[in-house]
Amino acid sequence: MLLVNGATSLYYLVSDINEELDRFILTGEPEAIEYHVFPEEKELKMIRHFSRHGKIITYRSQQIFYMHRSVTIKYLEVSDLDTGMVVSFIPWFMLPGRPFPVFAYIYAIWHYHNTKKKSLKQTAAATEKLFGIDGFNKSTVSRNIKAMEGFINITQIDKPLSAGEHELPSDEDMAKCVTEILTDCPSIETLEAAYGERVKQLPKPIGQTATVKEVLSGIPDGISKIIKDKGTDGKKPKDLRNRPARRNNEESERGKRPPLFDNTVQLISTRKEIISICKQLVLDAAITYHRFLI
8 A cells, every 4th residue: 555656755554543543533532632643552663673674764744624623643754765765654544735634525526426516515515514624615625526537537447446344464564565665666666666566556447437426436325415405304494475586686695594414413423434434445546556545
């Protein structure tokens, strides 16, 4: 699950993250304002391993905004002075330089297509509500739809991403692989030559390129329906009184009523389900295509 970014930078997606960080992602209830990616014991073990092999170890950090909070994710970066190669160990849900978790972007893209491209604004509102991301707007949805389309075109993906469990390497295998890459591969070109399909595994398409909705079809349709339809319980009844029509400018000045969402318990259940599914989609994209999902 090494992902290339630039001439000498690689990212290793970590699926088995620190328990406290995992709890925060699933529940949104913070125990800290800063989280390390690895459990302490594993992190110290990795530091000792890379130090023995003469690698340079540093910490990097990135802020993410989620559930109305800003937290800092602290991750290891390992480099080799001779080759110049750098590997960063980031959690599966983090996109370098992006402010929100990847599952928020995936949900927004999927929601828009699953609701038949009804409204960018409504999709943004649903994503904002579900993941507690203040300021998630329709322009963000639009940009990430284009990013997803780019992912599909570049990888020539022609089948849905898998939402099933994936077999992942052990900690020992991961550390050994990263050490070899840092030592023996002075460039992305030599990395590709040495590891071949293990680095660049872009399968040839067997049919027509899939659509965004098809690629994300591992997400059940029902998850999109967190905004209640008009006339459902909790909505004010329709005013049947005979009144003169309101002029358009008066309608726009008053504005539309905000959407009505599912109750808190339902939202929590939906959020946990989408996060679990998105994790597998992200890992499948990384394992199969060696690219970030968006």
